[in-house]
Amino acid sequence: MKLNQLASECDEGPCPTVWAVEDTENVLVQGFKVDDAEALATMRLPNNETAVRVPMSLLLRVAREHLT
Template sequence: MKLKRLASECDEGPCPSVWEVDGTENVLVQGFKVDDAEALAVMQMPGNETAVRIPMSLILRVAREHLA
């Protein structure tokens, strides 16, 4: 799987980021693992999915720079 970083909260190193999956209409989101049982229960998270927390500013940056 070939990835291209679309936007990140830092210039280098691991931090919340949004990645484009080359040749698809998909993105990968890198963020802080959500392990709050109450939040996951509200989300009705199935076993084959996970949740990550990222800043709203990162979502807005991706929308502004890549969906315009």
């Protein structure tokens, strides 16, 4: 799977980032692992899914720079 970085919250090192999956309409989101039991119970995630927390500013940046 080939990835292209769309936007990140920092210039270097691991941090919340949105990646485009080359030749698809999919993105991968790198963020902080959600381990809050109440939040996870509310989301009712199936075993093959997970949740990550990313800043809203990152999502808005991706939308502004890549969806216009």
